[in-house]
Amino acid sequence: MRLQQFVIGYLCLYILAAGTACETMPAPPSVITPTAPPTTLRIGLTDSAAELMALTAEPFEAAYPQTAVQFTTANNRTLLADLETGQFDAVLVHHIPATTGMWFNPVALGGLVIIVHSDNPVSRLDSAEIQAIFNGRITNWSSVGGFDRLVEVVGREQGAGSRALFGERIMLEQRISITAQVVSNNTQMIEIVAGNPAAIGYSMMGAVGPDVKALAVDGTAATPETTAEQSYPLTTPLYFVSPAEPTGDLRAFLAWLQSEAGQMVIGEKYGRVR
Numbered sequence: 001m002r003l004q005q006f007v008i009g010y011l012c013l014y015i016l017a018a019g020t021a022c023e024t025m026p027a028p029p030s031v032i033t034p035t036a037p038p039t040t041l042r043i044g045l046t047d048s049a050a051e052l053m054a055l056t057a058e059p060f061e062a063a064y065p066q067t068a069v070q071f072t073t074a075n076n077r078t079l080l081a082d083l084e085t086g087q088f089d090a091v092l093v094h095h096i097p098a099t100t101g102m103w104f105n106p107v108a109l110g111g112l113v114i115i116v117h118s119d120n121p122v123s124r125l126d127s128a129e130i131q132a133i134f135n136g137r138i139t140n141w142s143s144v145g146g147f148d149r150l151v152e153v154v155g156r157e158q159g160a161g162s163r164a165l166f167g168e169r170i171m172l173e174q175r176i177s178i179t180a181q182v183v184s185n186n187t188q189m190i191e192i193v194a195g196n197p198a199a200i201g202y203s204m205m206g207a208v209g210p211d212v213k214a215l216a217v218d219g220t221a222a223t224p225e226t227t228a229e230q231s232y233p234l235t236t237p238l239y240f241v242s243p244a245e246p247t248g249d250l251r252a253f254l255a256w257l258q259s260e261a262g263q264m265v266i267g268e269k270y271g272r273v274r
Contacts, residue, residue, distance in 0.1 A: 090250060
């Protein structure tokens with residue numbers, strides 16, 4: 001009899017415990033649809049076109065929220081070398097060596113500009129005068145309608161795209177004066193010219209701010225309009241360069257840069273290619 005009561009009690013406790021366990025068992029997790037991880041594009045940007053970063057990054061990422069663009073600035077030679085070793089997916093540069101085997105396509109039209117201090121009374125020079133100033137044949141601003149003060153020439157380092165363009169478009173076979181001050185990046189170029197009323201240097205149109213003045217060359221000033229129509233004599237494209245024709249997210253970025261939306265924001269500082 002006692003054994004029977006024990007068995008019945010044991011069974012009751014077992015059933016009670018099982019019921020409690022069932023009541024507290026967690027619900028199965030809901031089904032989650034996986035999403036593709038965001039893509040980061042590694043884009044090199046010539047330091048004389050750094051403004052393009054501020055113009056394009058936010059509107060592109062708003063249109064393509066799953067793709068981020070990571071810009072890195074450097075000079076032309078460094079960017080192309082790093083592209084070859086796979087450190088970038090693409091680079092944006094103004095100058096491409098004739099021997100390059102890379103794929104490239106223009107996304108904007110910029111212009112090589114000659115810059116002086118904002119207080120310099122000279123507002124225009126012709127190409128021959130610019131060459132004569134930079135190779136040391138013209139040494140005083142009074143020779144070109146300026147104040148009676150010695151010209152102080154500022155140039156860029158080897159490997160800078162603006163230096164290569166300046167040599168090809170202005171200096172030709174002439175050498176820059178050995179007294180020229182050489183700076184290592186575009187920021188230094190702007191700062192030195194902005195701080196010295198006698199200085200003259202060169203940069204790219206998109207990098208020129210209110211601290212310096214870009215001179216008209218051969219009678220035409222560099223503007224988004226004159227570079228778009230290529231009436232400015234030192235107009236030069238900004239190229240999108242990649243190891244091969246881009247695909248996937250990289251192609252989408254290039255397509256956006258060349259689209260109406262992309263060209264609209266680029267056109268704030270550069271000539272449009274479309």
